[in-house]
Amino acid sequence: MPRRIVIVSLLCCLFCSGLSAQTFSLVYLCDFSDSCSILVLETDSTSDAWSLPYPVYQFRTGDVDGDGVEEALVGVVKSTRFYPEKGNRLFVFKNRDGRVRPLWMGSQLGEELVDFCVADGKLISIERCRNGQYNLDEWEWSRFGPRFSRYIITNTTIEEVHQIFNQYEKNTGHSSTVDAHPHGMEPKK
Numbered sequence: 001m002p003r004r005i006v007i008v009s010l011l012c013c014l015f016c017s018g019l020s021a022q023t024f025s026l027v028y029l030c031d032f033s034d035s036c037s038i039l040v041l042e043t044d045s046t047s048d049a050w051s052l053p054y055p056v057y058q059f060r061t062g063d064v065d066g067d068g069v070e071e072a073l074v075g076v077v078k079s080t081r082f083y084p085e086k087g088n089r090l091f092v093f094k095n096r097d098g099r100v101r102p103l104w105m106g107s108q109l110g111e112e113l114v115d116f117c118v119a120d121g122k123l124i125s126i127e128r129c130r131n132g133q134y135n136l137d138e139w140e141w142s143r144f145g146p147r148f149s150r151y152i153i154t155n156t157t158i159e160e161v162h163q164i165f166n167q168y169e170k171n172t173g174h175s176s177t178v179d180a181h182p183h184g185m186e187p188k189k
Contacts, residue, residue: 021043021044022041022042022043022069022070022095023041023042023043024039024040024041024061024070024072024093025039025040025041025042026038026039026040026056026059026072026074027040028056036051036052036053037051037052037054037056037074038050038051038052039052039072039074039093039100040100041072041093041095041098041099041100043095043098045098046098046099048098048099048100049100050093050100050102052074052076052091054076054077054078054089055076055077055078056074056075056076056077057075057076057077057088058073058074058075058088058115058116059072059073059074059075060072060073060116060117060118061073061118062117062118062119062121063118063121064092064118064121064122064123064141064146065094065103065141066121066141069094069095071092071093071094071095071103072092072093072094072100073090073091073092073093073116073118073123074090074091074092074093075088075089075090075091075113075115075116076088076089076090076091077089080107080108081107082107082108083107083108087108087112087113088112088113088114088115089105089106089107089108089113090104090106090109090113090116090125090146091104091105091106092104092105092106092145103145104144104145104146106145106146109125109127109137109139109146109148110125110127110135110137110148111127111128111129111130111135112127112128112129113125113126113127114126114127114128114134114158115165117165117168117169119168119169119171120171121141122138122139122140122149123138123139123140123141123146124136124137124138124139124152124165124168125137125139126158126161126162126165128158129155131155133154133155133156133157134155134156134157134158134160134161135151135153135154135155135156135161136151136152136153136154136161136164136165137149137150137151137152138150138151138152152164
């Protein structure tokens with residue numbers, strides 16, 4: 001099978017507090033038999049990488065923890081100890097002294113994760129409920145990770161949720177979808 005390499009790069013310029021520019025990139029290596037992505041951080045003086053041995057369905061950047069520095073948010077498809085069925089998961093990575101370091105590698109937010117973005121320093125998620133309907137949720141960062149803030153809209157159709165989600169997405173300026181769900185879990189109808 002032919003291999004393909006997709007490089008998605010999001011520039012995060014930081015000029016406050018004497019910080020230099022940083023770029024998070026996702027190098028996506030795949031064929032039909034394996035999935036491996038590499039998250040790369042480049043600054044003015046350093047370069048570092050973190051291997052992601054799971055299929056990636058989403059890659060975005062944004063300042064989710066409120067420290068003025070943008071993090072890399074990577075949506076991966078994997079099972080966890082508490083959720084043995086494969087599903088969409090969210091990993092958040094940070095630049096710590098020029099090195100890629102995990103900030104949060106979550107099993108689940110609230111319900112079944114479909115998609116996410118960062119808007120105004122808050123994590124916005126589309127989640128599929130057990131009843132088949134969808135919620136659009138807002139999350140704020142706490143010391144451990146995302147903490148539920150509010151429902152933006154609840155118990156509605158995927159089409160209605162996407163319509164509102166797309167408005168949040170347009171205002172972020174820092175997002176990139178990696179191949180529309182190349183291996184990701186698509187919303188169930």
